[in-house]
Amino acid sequence: MxxxxxxxxxxxxxxxxxxxxxxxxxxxxxxxxxxxxxxxxxxxxTPAHVLEAARDALDEGFTHYTSSRGLPELRKAVTDRLSRKLGVTRDPDREVIITPSAKHAVFASLMAVLDPGDEVLIPTPSWVSYVQMVRLAGGQPVPVRLCADDNFTLSRERLQAKLTPRTKAIVLNYPTNPTGRVASMPELRDIAEVVAAHDLVVISDEIYEDIVFGQTVHRSPAAFPECAERTLTVSGFSKSFAMTGWRLGYVSGPREFVNAVLKVQEHSVGEAGSFIQRGGVAALLGDDxxxxxxxxxxxxxxxxxxxxxxxxxxxxxxxxxxxxxxxxxxxxxxxxxxxxxxxxxxxxxxxxxxxxxxxxxxxxxxxxxxxxxxxxxxxxxxxxxxxxxxxxx
The missing domain is CATH 3.90.1150.10 (Aspartate Aminotransferase, domain 1)
Incomplete structure (x- = not known):
């Protein structure tokens, strides 16, 4: 062979x-x-109350399959958090999936959105896995190079310069790994107008959403009317709750996209760990x-x-x-x-x-x-x- x-x-x-x-x-x-x-x-x-919730679940024998969408109580906690913190409204029964890590949520979202040859805009510098995930999903990554001279600002002009008839989606990551940038309101407005005008899907990785400093405010693209019905919002528990080894995340978005992500999840990992999800409920509902x-x-x-x-x-x-x-x-x-x-x-x-x-x-x-x-x-x-x-x- x-x-x-x-x-x-x-x-x-x-x-x-x-x-x-x-x-x-x-x-x-x-x-x-x-x-x-x-x-x-x-x-x-990991916070003590999260550990306790997971231990209690293990002691109860809560170690079997759950729905591929995730525990209802965790999905409800996620959508309440999205509404309270970001002003994003999602249906916990149809518009959110609990995943084994935010990393898997990004990958499953790309798998659900891309056809072979579709181009994906990736503002760079960017997390190392986005480009490789796009390739694994059959797409073509298109770097949108940002510059340290203006503190890695993503402008309308930089986005438009990379658009072609094959552009299908854009991957965003705010707060950004590796630069630490948080998108400003003018940047987000430019992004929203460009993606709406060109009918792009937005995959927004917000895993660092809680780690912002001073008076800085993190805003989600999904909170903008132009983006609400075209954005898959990804986050998780690794960074905010020191739960990297737990492998727990989620993705939320319009029902059409989430149903497609669900197919990827069902035929790959199935679902996130049952007792791990109990820990996630405690993380979102407990003392912050x-x-x-x-x-x-x-x-x-x-x-x-x-x-x-x-x-x-x-x-x-x-x-x-x-x-x-x-x-x-x-x-x-x-x-x-x-x-x-x-x-x-x-x-x-x-x-x-x-x-x-x-x-x-x-x-x-x-x-x-x-x-x-x-x-x-x-x-x-x-x-x-x-x-x-x-x-x-």
Missing amino acids: EHRTARKLARVERSATMALADQARSLRQSGRQVVNLAGGDPHFG APVRRMVEQYDRHRKWAHGMLNQVPGIECALPEGAFYLFPDISALGFSDSHTCAQWLIDKAGVVVTPGSAFGPGGEGHIRLSLAPPTATVEAGFNRLCDALSTFR
């Missing part, structure tokens, strides 16, 4: 962030002392003080680390408005590319970072630094990194 694997996978790359996590583990296992600033896993424990404490600590990390970076000659870094990353511009330091910089930091400083090139066009010349580790780790990592970069010529 000449071809034992699917030809389509030749165009799909491994996840850069997962590969870096593996590298950090391997270095530690070999005895190397490294600080990992490449990951996106909150160091906090743990979430506030997490965001407060990320804010302290953000301000301190931003100040450290901006003392390094040649580095420029915008203060992020949301998420828990910094995305400094290191292009003036003289590295040939961001991958070379990342490898040098491992070798010289023992710090693992993500090269900006992993995030597509617009990411080159930057590195992504995570604020999610414990404070001592963040301080050690940034001190090592800044000391090393200050000496590089």
Whole structure:
């Protein structure tokens, strides 16, 4: 057999962030002392009331199949949250699906929307999996390159320049990984008008929705009248509730789209874990003080680390408005590319970072630094990194 694997996978790359996590583990296992600033896993424990709800479900023997749509009480909690926080109205019985991770929700949404050859606009720098997911779904990713000079603003002109008759959808991610941008009202109005004028589907990944700083407000595209009936809104529990290993998310949207996503879910993973969903109910209905404490600590990390970076000659870094990353511009330091910089930091400083090139066009010349580790780790990592970069010529 000449071809034992699917030809389509030749165009799909491994996840850069997962590969870096593996590298950090391997270095530690070999005895190397490294600080990992490449990951996106909150160091906090899952809130106690969430753990208790899941344990109670296990003790009750609640370990069997649920509806592929998810537990009714969790779907109701999701739609109440969408209405209360974002002004988005959805029917819990027909317009929301609970998924095993927000990542799967994005993938299932793309599978439900795309036909072979459909083009998908992806503003970049962007999370590493969007491009690969579009390819797996048979579509063609079309990067919309954003620029650090205007703080990665997504304008009407940039969108329109990439439109063709084959453009089917756009993937949005606010707050943004890796840049920390939160879309402004003018940006969202431009997006809403463009997608309505060209009949595009919006897949809006809002997994960092609770992690915003200062007076910044996160708004969902689905709250705009032009987008309400063309937007699939994705979110989950990993970042807000420190539940990365639980693999729990959701997608909401118009009934036509959600029914299509349901087919993908039914014929792939089936449904999210039963007792895990009970934990999700507790997360959404319980005390949100743990979430506030997490965001407060990320804010302290953000301000301190931003100040450290901006003392390094040649580095420029915008203060992020949301998420828990910094995305400094290191292009003036003289590295040939961001991958070379990342490898040098491992070798010289023992710090693992993500090269900006992993995030597509617009990411080159930057590195992504995570604020999610414990404070001592963040301080050690940034001190090592800044000391090393200050000496590089």
